[in-house]
Amino acid sequence: MRFHAFVFAALLAIGLCSASQARAQAPTSDIPIVAAAADLAFALEDAAKDFTGQSGRQVKLSLGSSGNFFRQIQQGAPFQIFLSADEDFVFRLADAGLTKDRGVLYAIGRLALIVPPGSPLQPDGSLADLKAALQAGRVTRFAIANPEHAPYGRRAEETLRHLGLWDAIHDKLVLGENVSQAAQFAVSGGAQGGIVAYSLVLSPQMEQRGRHALIPAEWHQPLRQRMVLLKNADDTAQRFYDYLQSTAGRRILVRYGFVLPGEQS
Structure with a gap:
């Protein structure tokens, strides 16, 4: 990996x-x-x-x-x-x-997909567009928190595995030390998007930096x-x-x- x-x-x-x-x-x-x-x-x-x-x-x-x-x-x-x-x-x-x-x-807690302005990804909570983008080669960098010590990173990994996307995306991941840093990576322009905490994307500080969609809670263990x-x-x-x-x-x-x-x- x-x-x-x-x-x-x-x-x-x-x-x-x-x-x-x-x-x-x-x-x-x-x-x-x-x-x-x-x-x-x-x-x-x-x-x-x-x-x-x-x-x-x-x-x-x-x-x-x-x-x-x-x-x-x-x-x-x-x-x-x-x-x-x-x-x-x-x-x-x-x-x-x-x-x-x-x-x-x-x-x-809840997970959300966030995509920055100009991203080829759509803010699609089903992650169907992410799947299509991976198949089409439209995704080169995607942010999550480090699953080794960040709970939101582990739940993001569980979500991607649940949808059968982990193998296709794992070598494209940009890992944040925590979920806040992952959110920064996701909207900084160096990544096409990321899976982060819903609580962060709802903040006034983030609302102009990207579009988001809530991810179904049943796709991962509860936070x-x-x-x-x-x-x-x-x-x-x-x-x-x-x-x-x-x-x-x-x-x-x-x-x-x-x-x-x-x-x-």
Whole structure:
């Protein structure tokens, strides 16, 4: 299997996570750091602002792949909340005694196809046009998150395998370190499109950068997203954790296309 990885000049221009990462890298203080899956980039920006407006307290957001955060927490990284795109990472941390409990399911994620302006691909949620484009040689680069440690990458791979497209596309893949970076690759002009998080393509920051279509959830294992307080969580972390489960917090998640636990997709 051959994967191609490229760094595009347009990567920094999109700035999906730059503001969040800048805060996470600010000088240390008593502000708790939240480790969050990259599909939450825009939703958590809104949530953190609303939480600060309501409570007067702040949190720092660090966004990346759930698998990488899992390893960092195991190694003692000073996060206080972990919002994973795969609940298994939370369960494994809980089993290792690194969390306060086994956390709560906060959302079910969805996949979407996104194509940039000028792409030969159509924003077709059935991926029929992608199949035709592969057969016709119209696809040379296609973006997904790295399946080795990004849950959205694994679900993208499952979707492509379900449709019998994996063998035809695997040597054309551009892998993002996380799903946010994959979305940047997909719309940067170096790829014809990509399979990314629905929550990212719904954001105002992305709506002018490409067209999208929702992918059927039954084509892959559910993206069961779970959050948990880590052992060192303070009172502000607890309050933000509670806020995300409140009506206001859940409303933001719905705005970005997440399915709430117990609701139909």
